[in-house]
Amino acid sequence: MHVITRLSRLAGAIGAVLLAATGAMLTYEVIARYFFIKPTIWAAELSQLCLIWGCLLAMGWVLAQRHHITVNAVTGLFPRKIQRLCVAFALLFILGFSLIVMRWGWDIFHESWVRGRTTGSLLDLPAWVAELSVPVGFALLSLQAVAELVALRGTTTITLGSSHE
């Protein structure tokens, strides 16, 4: 398997664990608040952080797994060759979008880092802790998009995603 895909898979696994970890934190929060009338100041914010990082880390893996929601009604009617062309177009589109978001997402992170901005919330974490996830996540997604483009010739895949809720 391609080294990039392996990297995406690792990031995806970390992301999945982060998402599941939110369950533990928030359950603890309910118990703390409901039974001990002592809400935590960290559970809500840390689980939010896990959601942000979890989702953005896992984007490339989700692409590799062909799990992004996609409308296949029309492309499904095309001949194979055209379908592959459509997939190439979609991958290029994703790549362009990711690169722009990565570039400007980096600016957001960098500015907070330099200014030492904090969130101003109950936990008052540095703002960059969450913001760094955007350049990292979209870098992973860009890499995976390139890997998919390279692998496109040899595969029989004809869509980038599945349809589900």
Next chain:
Amino acid sequence: AQEKMRISLQLPLTSHLGENLSLFEKEVEDRTGGAIDVEIYDSATLYKDKEVPAAVGSGAIEAGVASLTRYVGDAPVVDVFYMPFLFNTEDKVRAAVSEGNTVRETIEEAVAETGGQILYWQAYGGAILLSQGDPIRRPEDLEGKKVRVFGKTLGDFVTAAGGAPTLISGSEQYLAYQRGTVDVGMTGVSGVKSRKLWEVMDTITVTNHADIEFVVVVNTEWWNGLSEEIRTQISEAAAVAQEDVRDRMSQIEAEAYAAAEENGMTIVELSDEDLAAWAEVVQPVYDNYVAATGDAGQKILDSVAD
């Protein structure tokens, strides 16, 4: 050429901040003879309140309206308005936000470091406490109670009084009170009217323990790119709008209280003894503030004390 000034607003145009922004739009367009075209994006269609500091600071949009406390991450000094009972009368607030006052100048300097600067201040009124049954006269009335808050400093205040602060967004407020997710509510009194909170809470305690200010901020780079003449004209328009909203605020609050009373709410004022009881417990909030803000914060507090 016509220059666009796009302003992001969290609330709808029909809110008093929205109406005030419309007044500002008219004043600007009249004074500049249409050289500046103001466009208001209301109801958070472009940015939510909490995104405004970053959006304006980065130049993603020319201007925006934000609750002042949204700057607390960049400029912790702004939460001086949330120091318990520090600005609990209209006169004190008016003095603090008047041109040249230390409070205002220190805050504007700190905010200016974010890449955006304050063009003018919009009054929103004082924060009050809501309850079902007994009023919240003394700190002990908060003890062991879950209290809605909307920020860290207000959370410190509740903690200092022995309550449990719980962050509840504006939209979940009504149901949080109705269902008892929290026991005590906290909001500006105009929110009681707009969200019909009298359906779920029956008592207002007029604590005015914090003062809620909104600011209209403009991107500094964009501002400096305007001609001297235009800048003066916009500043004049801002001064008119700022005066107008502050004059109207007491009227708006009076109407909100009247509406609350009409809908069966009991309105309770604090006595001097009550205030003294609060003063005894809120010192940690001030200490936290000075710890977070250092000399600048101390300077502000000293200037208010004088």
Next chain:
Amino acid sequence: MTVILILVALFGLLLLGVPVAFALGGLGLGMLMLGGFSPLMAPQAILSTLDGFILLAVPLFLLMSNVLLKGGVGRDLFAAVQAWVGHWPGGLAVATILSCALFAAISGSSVATAATIGTVAIPEMIGRGYDRRFVYGLLAAGGTLGILIPPSIPMIVYGFVTEQSVIALFLGGLAPGAVLIVLFVVFAMLFSRFSQAYTPTPAATWPERMAATRRALPSVALALLVIVGLYSGAFTPTEGAAVGFAAALAITAFWLRSLSWADFRAAIRESALTTVAILLIIAGAKVFGKAIALYRIPQDVSAFIAQNFEGPLAFIVAVSVVLILMGLVFEALSMILIMTPVLLPSAMGLGFDPVWFGIYMVIMVEIALITPPVGLNLYVIQSVAKTSLGQVARGVWPFLVLMLVTVVALYIVPDLALYIPFKW
């Protein structure tokens, strides 16, 4: 003119197979840049979307239902309901609908509901001689209860984008959900009675009933715990979802002992895949939403509607037609995310309650889930039953009519959606 250009571009991208999240996000970003806005808006929008506390409920509700699913709860529910009502006229059909309703109270997804109950109910019903098309239609439609009965992922998304209370939306779905269940049950019993094409199931013995109920009871109790907890204010939707996930683990891993370590890992993996796909669409829609706000499209649409449709009835009829047409090819979340910002301002201007409108949108989206050519529940049933799309689609239309009847009832009696959350 601009509106048409944007629509053509959006539909072009989507139909060429660009994933919905990136089609919305990329087109929105392009429009913003053309409008002289900074590209910073895109990462800002993505961050602020994922920063929404309510959206944490999405992975958690998915985890809860996936854990229960892997623990075989779907089978247990069906067995228990069947033990009680299986011997009624059309008893298996009734059991199927009630199982869908019960599973809907655990799961926030229609597809999961249709797939779970379909897997156990379809072979059973076909084996008993029920009309195939009727069976397929019943399961495809029954599955849509998944998003009307709380928890519901589309409701979380609607609440998030419109800043409405998700608890109110959840509670608002209960009564319309009950109406739909009753209509489905009555229809199923009448159909079975008149077609006579089934072998009645013998009544289960009391020990059988007790045994089946004992296995299903914890999951039913969990569903009740979540909804009562939300109703009573004990927890927010996000916390309710977390508690539900924890309790689902306890039930399947320790009580029923039906969840293996591998099952658990699979549940986490699948929940993550779906979560990312869903939240990215919301983020993409947020970028797109900013772009259409910049081009003042909601205002233009409102003006167009105000000029052309007199009053709320004409409005809702027109909107319903548009949503049904759109629902032929679009899936649930994209519809809600694209259409809500455009329609809600007009709807509120005409006096519709935003929570009511959310429930209405969810039912319209349910219809989209079972209309060909693109209807996710049709696909699911097609693959579970190993039949053709056409067979499933032909079985679905009576249920479509019943759903439209529910929409009409909701319009005539708005309190169907508003009484429980606000007046009870």
